[in-house]
Amino acid sequence: MKRVMVTKTGGPEVITVEEAPVPKPGAGEALVKMEAAGLNYADIMQREGVYLGGPTPPFGAGFEVAGVIEELGEGVNEWRVGDAVMALCSNAFSEYVCVPASNLIKKPNQLDFAQAAAVPCQYLTAYHTLITLADVQPDQRVLIQAAAGGLGTMLVQVAKQRGAVVIGTAGASAKCELIRELGGDYAINYREQDFESEVKSITDGVGCDLVIESVGGEVFDKSLRCVKTRGRLVVLGVASGEPRQVDTVSLLFHNLTVSGFHLMAYTQDEIAMQHACSDLYAWVASGLLRINIGATFSLDQVAEAQQKLASRETTGKVIILP
Numbered sequence: 269m270k271r272v273m274v275t276k277t278g279g280p281e282v283i284t285v286e287e288a289p290v291p292k293p294g295a296g297e298a299l300v301k302m303e304a305a306g307l308n309y310a311d312i313m314q315r316e317g318v319y320l321g322g323p324t325p326p327f328g329a330g331f332e333v334a335g336v337i338e339e340l341g342e343g344v345n346e347w348r349v350g351d352a353v354m355a356l357c358s359n360a361f362s363e364y365v366c367v368p369a370s371n372l373i374k375k376p377n378q379l380d381f382a383q384a385a386a387v388p389c390q391y392l393t394a395y396h397t398l399i400t401l402a403d404v405q406p407d408q409r410v411l412i413q414a415a416a417g418g419l420g421t422m423l424v425q426v427a428k429q430r431g432a433v434v435i436g437t438a439g440a441s442a443k444c445e446l447i448r449e450l451g452g453d454y455a456i457n458y459r460e461q462d463f464e465s466e467v468k469s470i471t472d473g474v475g476c477d478l479v480i481e482s483v484g485g486e487v488f489d490k491s492l493r494c495v496k497t498r499g500r501l502v503v504l505g506v507a508s509g510e511p512r513q514v515d516t517v518s519l520l521f522h523n524l525t526v527s528g529f530h531l532m533a534y535t536q537d538e539i540a541m542q543h544a545c546s547d548l549y550a551w552v553a554s555g556l557l558r559i560n561i562g563a564t565f566s567l568d569q570v571a572e573a574q575q576k577l578a579s580r581e582t583t584g585k586v587i588i589l590p
């Protein structure tokens with residue numbers, strides 16, 4: 269079978285495609301035939317060696333898969349060969365991948381495999397950030413950075429399901445159009461307008477109840493100034509590669525909360541996962557959640573796919589097909 273490897277830390281040139289034997293599922297694992305895999309910003313950070321706690325090269329690339337169970341390892345009784353599933357895993361950019369059975373999620377019938385490959389990382393991150401952690405309420409104002417990206421398009425829609433007023437930012441007018449199509453109430457092209465002043469104007473100078481920040485650098489500083497008194501900012505990532513220090517005095521005077529969020533702390537929370545999955549099945553069945561596939565690439569094109577994502581050329585979810 270074909271699999272994509274990151275041979276050492278570096279640029280896209282360290283990505284290789286190699287032939288390898290189909291793996292055997294160990295105890296507690298299922299062998300999944302990959303039908304689609306999700307590309308994420310963290311794939312780029314892992315390849316660059318800047319992802320905290322990331323794998324050490326050489327490693328199999330990709331960590332989000334959708335496909336069909338081909339074989340079950342010892343002790344896996346709750347799944348059947350032929351089940352359509354999606355999961356977080358290692359080595360997702362491979363024709364076959366062994367997945368811990370505890371990570372498997374049943375694929376909703378309404379989603380094709382490419383759409384399903386957007387669920388394990390980006391949908392679950394959006395859901396747990398907005399609902400499990402921040403408990404967004406109707407009419408709360410939520411500012412979402414990079415709102416036309418893979419995670420951003422999920423955040424916009426999940427926030428709208430909660431009845432929030434959504435303000436999204438993006439770096440191109442076509443991206444802003446997508447934010448509005450997904451239900452975003454306001455879309456700000458930060459290359460044309462200063463998002464901080466726009467947010468102040470939209471909120472009559474009050475600021476937002478919740479700001480979802482994944483860029484870092486100056487965007488973080490300005491985002492923090494968009495949080496209203498007693499509001500919250502959640503840090504999801506640092507796409508700019510520039511983490512920021514927080515001025516604790518400004519936090520206390522404005523009664524602000526700054527939280528971090530990382531998906532791995534939520535995937536073993538059975539109750540939260542049940543809520544996330546039952547809302548997912550209901551929303552896709554009723555057409556309330558749209559999964560936007562911005563681009564698809566083959567296993568041979570993972571390096572190119574990563575370059576497009578890193579250079580901000582993509583919208584929605586980027587998918588790797590076998």
Ligand SMILES: NC(=O)c1ccc[n+]([C@@H]2O[C@H](COP(=O)([O-])OP(=O)(O)OC[C@H]3O[C@@H](n4cnc5c(N)ncnc54)[C@H](OP(=O)(O)O)[C@@H]3O)[C@@H](O)[C@H]2O)c1
Pocket residue numbers: 307308309310389390393414415416417418419420437438439440443482483503504505506507508509529530531532577578579580581582583584
């Ligand atoms: N904490 C977690 O558990 C978790 C889980 C999933 C994702 N994340 C984080 O969420 C963010 C989005 O991830 P994603 O996979 O969905 O990617 P994405 O949003 O599809 O792509 C990244 C987007 O970020 C924006 N951006 C702003 N500054 C950038 C810069 N200096 N370099 C590159 N992009 C920049 C670009 O949109 P514009 O052109 O509109 O600016 C770009 O399209 C990442 O920071 C990722 O690490 C965190």
